[in-house]
Amino acid sequence: MKSSSRLRAGLLLLGAWLASGAVHAQPFLLRGVAEVAAGTSHTCALTLAGNVLCWGISSSLGNGTYTDSAYPVVIESIENAVAIAAGGSHTCALLSDGSIRCWGSGGAGQLGDGGFLERRTPVAVVGIDDASAITAGKEHTCARVADGAVKCWGRGQSGELGDGLAEGSAVPVSVATLTGVAMLDAGERHTCAVGVDGSVACWGNNDAGQLGVGTEGFSAVPAVVAQVADAGGIGAGTDHTCAIVDDGQVMCWGDNTSGQLGLGHTDPTQAPTLLPGIDGATSLSAAGHTCITTAEQRVRCWGRNTYGQSGTNDTAPALSPTTVIDFGQPVSVATGGGHSCAAVADGRVFCWGSAYDGQLGTGHFGGSATAVDVLGIDDAVGLIAGGHHTCGIRAGGSFVCWGDNSFGQLGNGGSPDLATPQQAVDIEAVSFAAGHNHSCGLESDGHVSCWGLGDEGQLGMPPNQQTAVPLTVPGIQSAVAIASGSSANHTCVLNANDAVQCWGAGFAGELGIVDGSVVAISGVNDTRALGAGRTHTCAVDGAGIVRCWGDNYWGQFGNGDVVGHFGVAVGVEGATAVAGGLAHTCARMDGGSVMCWGAGLGGGGTGVRGSNLFPALVNGVSAVSAIAAGVDHTCALSEDGIVKCWGFGHRGQLGNGDYRNATVPVKVEGVTDAIALTAGFFHSCALRSGGSIKCWGDGASGQLGNGAFAYVLVPSPVERSPTVLRDGFE
Known part of the structure; x- marks a missing residue:
């Protein structure tokens, strides 16, 4: 009955849309939604017509593509769906005939098709044709079947399948001793069910007391939560559980590190505890944070709030339930890894929190795909x-x-992440280098100071040192140049005698030896330029010869093999500068051309995907004055002030207004007068001739400097790409 009414409503909606002539003002809002589900980096919606639309990271979209989408995309092969569930990186849809289709990550068997492969289009779950409800955890899935019994599949090493065995299964297995189930919800690695009599039973991981049985230790069979006898709703989170009890009150138990129990503090509890001040709860969803809908037609959230996913209009942990800014009458709410979404009574969807993979559906990713001004x-x-x-x-x-200041890498004595520039502790820096989580400054007297994370010795001091203010690196007295890399945990300097010294991580030989503190690189003399990748380092000597050492698994030495070297390997000749990424290397050549080698999964600039064991000419750039390499993208600055980038573009790091990869250089929009260039993990910045700075790409930690982070603190409506119109949108 529910299925047919949804279909009828959807047809009426479609008829109205067709009659309108499909002429609408932007934006095109998602309409006609009955239910919404949120995973770690994706979101899906079920329409009244039984269609399913998803947005976010590509592997979870179900449309067969390899491109992330910040707009909803329709899964063409799903019709007559009546329920959906989103796991960590997989999704399942329950169809009106009782069968189930799943897609996304399948490495733990969570798709239920008998295999362990990722599926980018829906596949049928084996042996289920009588399901009436579904739920999905991080890597497992469960369904209520005939007579209120439950079947689960996927990861089971923590007992989350409930069949009495601590092992996984790629096909559904029956949960032991469980019948008469009315409601079902899966957490990260545990599952809970509400019986028709209001009792609650949970099984699976219990290292934080999330099963509510008063003890720790996982259970591979359902264990009754004795202190809850009248549940009307259940929400299993990452490591905690909450239940709606009589009169709409809420009880929670388990991990409380981020306040996800809503008790006003961060102390965990193994016993169900009543939240003060909550009544009238009508639905519940839990992840690392918890959200409810209420009889007063509000959404209230609490718990982890790193990306604004608790809807408090800030990023501080929400220790007690806080009302999310009003956006309409909520029908259901869904919590994901770093975001939340709600379907409202008029069929619209609103989302808030992290937009890193486009999971908010607002048309934007977590940052900017064109250059934006660094403020101030x-x-x-x-x-x-x-x-x-x-x-x-x-x-x-x-x-x-x-940007990110988790380890003190901003050098300002310690603060939260910053989305606008702040002055660091003053040193007389003439140049500096930045690694993955550390920074170093070269001082005018040839000394070097470093700050940030030092777990691998990248500060030039004993490992595990960490500092939010600059500390002098011992043994460096005459440095004239310094280099690290956005993915690197090591640092190198060029001394006045043209010798090279390095320190930090050295397990792959990137220091020139297997391990050590500040060491000189043997066999490298007359050095003119340095470049550091994740686990390899390269130098350009006076003759323009590039010499690399460290890891060579992807051919980042450019010498035709993939053998790592703790000594020095000879690469390209005729270079004037070198830059290293995660597993690729690029060099600026005499005359202004660029050559690249190593991993080319995002396109090495040559127009062809794949790795190059020898240097290959990058097409489409000339008269280049500077190059910079991120993790998997590269940018080049030409003498006329234009910047072009190539490689992976999924975070907007290519700056051309698009989020697709580019195998050949594309022009950065909004930069015409650059004089210097740099590249981070997934972002890039250019210094302009007047002294201002523009950045583009990932802005999750504020590294674009434009005053914004890569999340939305208040609910934003899910939109549809203005280039495509179909039923379900207006």
Whole structure:
């Protein structure tokens, strides 16, 4: 009955849309939604007509593509769906005939098709044709079948399948001793069910007490939660559980590190505990945070809030339930890894939190695909990007930094992540380098200071050192140049005698030896330029010969083999500068051309995908004055101030207004007068001739410096790409 009414409503909606002539003002809002489900980096919606639309990371979209989407895309092969469930990186749809279709990650068997492969289009779950409800955990899935019994499949090493065995299954297995189930919900690695009598039973992982049985230790069979006897709803989160009890009150138990129990503190509890001040709850969803809908037609959330997913209009942990800004009468709410979404009574969907993979469906990813201005900087003379942070040198030698500050890599003495520049502790820096989670400054007297994470010795001091203010690196007294890489955990300097010294991570030989503190690289002399990748380092000597050492698995030495070397390998000749990415290397050649080698999964700039064991000419760039390499993209600055980038573009790091990969260089929009260039993990920045800075790409930690992070703190409506119109949108 429910299925036919949904179909009828959907046909009426479609008829109205067709009659309108499909002429609408932008944006095109998602309409006619009955239910929404959120995974780690994707979201899906079920329409009244039984269609399923998804948005976010490509592997979870179900449309067969390899491109992330910040707009909803229709799964063409799904019709007459009556329920959906989103796991960590997989999704399942229950059809009106009782069968189930799943897609996405399948490495743990969570798709239920008998295999362990990723499926980018829906596949049928084996042996189920009588399902009436579904739920999905991180890597497992469960369904209610005939007579209220439950079957589960996928990861089972923590007992989350409930069949009495601590092992996984790629086909459905029966949950032991369980019948008469009314409701069902799966957490990260545990599952809970509500019986028709209001009792609650949970099984699976219990290391935080999330099963509610008063003890720790996983259970491979359902265990009754004795203190809950009248449940009307259940939500299993990452490591906690909440239930709606009589009169719409809420009880929670398990992990409380981020306040996800809503008790006003962060103390965990193994016993179900009543939340103060909550009544009238009508539905519930839990992940690392918890959200409810209420009889007062509101959404209230609490818990982890790193990306604004608790809807409090800030990013501080929400220890108690907070009302999300009003956006309409909520019908259901869904919590994902770093975001939340709600379907409202008029059929629209609103989302808030992380937009890193486009999972908010607003048409935007977590950052900017075109160059944006760094706020408050108009006198910069240099800049450098680390993994997820950026720094600029101002006239006079002071420096400012912005972005990720988890390990003190901004050098300002410690603060939260910053989306606008802030001055770091003053040193007389003439240049500096930034690695994955650390920064180093070269001082005018030849000394070097470093700050940030030092777990692998990348600060030039004993491992496990960490500092939010610069500390002098011992043994460096005459440095004239310094280099690291956005993915690197090591640092190198060029000394006045043209010798090279390195320190930090050295397990792949990137220091020139297997391990060590500050060491000199043997066999490297007359050095003119340095470049550091994740686990390899390269130098250009006076004759323009590039020599690399460290990891060579992807051919990042450019010498025709994939053998790593703790010594020195000879690469290309005729170079004037070199840059290293995660597993690729590029060199600026005498005359202004660019050659690249190594991993080319995002396109090595040659127009052909795949790795190159020898240097290959990059097409479409000339008169290049500088190059910069991110993890899997590269940018080149030409003498006329234009910047072009190539490689992976899924975070907007190519700057051309698109999020697709590019196998040949594409022009960065909004930059016409650049004089310097840098590349971070998934972002890039250019210094302009007037002293201002523009950045593009990933902005999750504020590394674009434009005052914004890669998340939305208040609910935003899910939209549809203006280039495509079909039923379900207006």
